[in-house]
Amino acid sequence: MKNVYFIKNPDFPNITELRARLSKYDFQVVNASAKKIDFMVVDNLKYSQLIQKRISKLESEHSLIKITTKDFLKGFGFDPEERFLRWQQYPNFNPWTGEKVKIWNDEIVDLNFLSI
Numbered sequence: 001m002k003n004v005y006f007i008k009n010p011d012f013p014n015i016t017e018l019r020a021r022l023s024k025y026d027f028q029v030v031n032a033s034a035k036k037i038d039f040m041v042v043d044n045l046k047y048s049q050l051i052q053k054r055i056s057k058l059e060s061e062h063s064l065i066k067i068t069t070k071d072f073l074k075g076f077g078f079d080p081e082e083r084f085l086r087w088q089q090y091p092n093f094n095p096w097t098g099e100k101v102k103i104w105n106d107e108i109v110d111l112n113f114l115s116i
Contacts, residue, residue: 001027002026003027003028003030003038004027004028004029004039005030005031005041005058005064006041007040007041007042007051007054007055008042011043011069017103021077022076025109025111032058036062037064038064038065039065039066039113040065040067041067041072042055042066042067042068043068043069071113072113075109076109077107078104079105080103081101084101
């Protein structure tokens with residue numbers, strides 16, 4: 001099982017759904033005090049000095065891969081429809097056609113984060 005630490009909670013429509021998706025591929029979300037962290041997910045690289053200090057500390061304690069939230073989610077097949085991204089709540093169905101709306105695409109999953 002791979003351990004993932006999010007510096008800040010991702011701006012994601014449904015965090016429970018995200019955790020289920022990670023679990024499906026044998027990943028789990030951990031906190032900063034975990035004994036092992038494989039991936040540190042960051043939104044951007046320009047954080048406050050306090051958060052930068054925490055990032056540096058974790059990097060010195062763990063052999064981890066630092067990756068952006070966008071790239072991390074993309075690796076798990078995050079492929080939402082653009083027109084629904086800005087909605088307050090991502091819909092399960094297209095309100096105009098009634099078709100089911102998917103947020104994940106299993107065909108584009110690429111968990112080889114070393115190539116990023």
